[in-house]
Amino acid sequence: MRIIFAGTPEPAVPTLRALIASHHDVVAVVTRPPARSGRGRTLKPSPVALIATQAQIPLIETSTLKDPEIHQRIAAAGPDLGIVVAYGALVPADVLDMPQHGWINLHFSDLPKYRGAAPVQRAILNGEVTTASSVFQLETGLDTGPVFSRLPVDIGHMTSGELLDAMAVTGAQQIIEVVDAIEEGTACAHAQVMPEDTVVPLAPRLSSADGVISFDEDAAAVDQRIRAVTPNPGAYTTMPNGKRLKLESGEVVEHPDVTGAPGTLHISKREVLVSCREGAFRLRRVAPEGKGWMDAAAWARGARLDEDARLGHWQGE
Incomplete structure (x- = not known):
């Protein structure tokens, strides 16, 4: 399939690498613009941008997907499927509808728990013993779409950085399996089940x-x-x-x-x-x-x- 990938930080890199190595065709990569870092505050491209450039994949650097010009570039790529891993911005409804199979997202929590920007951090902060990575169909709601795949993970005594790195690696293969199933027409997504009389914990960014x-x-x-x-x-x-x-x-x-x-x-x-x-x-x-x-x-x-x-x-x- 023709894939458009959206991601920015290091945890998104294993999935992009896995897609490039697969039989699928990554036709474009969307990532956030270069950010200033280090003592000199020099502009540096995102980790995902570096991989895309090395692989000579067309790069779309943008902080928002609401720009009409960005819409045109995504549509021109002709993707069959969009994939998001920690891009850092919402995908608007009209962009969600562009690929034939819509967009899927690798989210580092056991959905519907910990919807939001910091699922791994919040799981550890709340004393969870286990978590999971979830691959789900993107909707306009925040991490609300039906789930294709769930991969349990033991948290142990890991820091959020260590846990996120580990889940990024295993999640890359999880994404490939879901993409292959979508291509073959065997993928099946199940609606997220909200436990009765339970407040599902959310995952806002930490300060x-x-x-x-x-x-x-x-x-x-x-x-x-x-x-x-x-x-x-x-x-x-x-x-x-x-x-x-x-x-x-x-x-x-x-x-x-x-x-x-x-x-x-x-x-x-x-x-x-x-x-x-x-x-x-x-x-x-x-x-x-x-x-x-x-x-x-x-x-x-x-x-x-x-x-x-x-x-x-x-x-x-």
């Missing part, structure tokens, strides 16, 4: 506020929050001097001697434990404001902290 760690939660919730915001928008707490301390994922520990108010530090030569509202959390690596990542114990040895020092927004109590 930097979601990464604030005060330790005024139980240790398991602290662990979930840090993993959910890693690598973006990132986790941080506040040091006794008021400066930020960035945090990488650590681990929940059972330690009867770790007591005290939330945020209280327990420092030894080999580890740094922090009291939570319930339980304790072991810091792994930290980055003081303006510095790079370092082992938490090495940071604590050089920080010259008071014996009763606490992390979090507790200064001035």
Whole structure:
């Protein structure tokens, strides 16, 4: 089939690569325009744009699919099917109708749960043990279309970045299987079932506020929050001097001697434990404001902290 692909960040790359390697013909790629990044704030093309350019596939760089000129370019490509993986903008109804088979989307959640921009992050933040990637038919509603395929995934102790990378790889083959079935006329999509008397969790994009760690939660919730915001928008707490301390994922520990108010530090030569509202959390690596990542114990040895020092927004109590 003639495929038009829409995607932007790194998690979309495995699917594009799989489509290029398949017997299907990727006739055009839609992606967001170059964005500024790095210290020099230089414009860099999206990861998807780089792959499309290498494969010499016609590239449509746009932040919106509502532009009539973009409509003309998509129609001129003559696609049989459109595929979306993390493009970053909605596909309007008239564009949805252009390909003979419409558009399908690889979404990194077990639909109808976690419709929205940050399904993996929200699943981890909410303490889910498992999730799934779903391939569904795009409609004008937000992630509401019938589902062709569901692939379960164990979350384990992965960060959102690690989980998203893993799901992007397995989801690429999932997409190929659905595309092949559509071509053969054997694909079957089922309407999303909304559990009765259940509020289905949504997945709005996380902000930097979601990464604030005060330790005024139980240790398991602290662990979930840090993993959910890693690598973006990132986790941080506040040091006794008021400066930020960035945090990488650590681990929940059972330690009867770790007591005290939330945020209280327990420092030894080999580890740094922090009291939570319930339980304790072991810091792994930290980055003081303006510095790079370092082992938490090495940071604590050089920080010259008071014996009763606490992390979090507790200064001035």
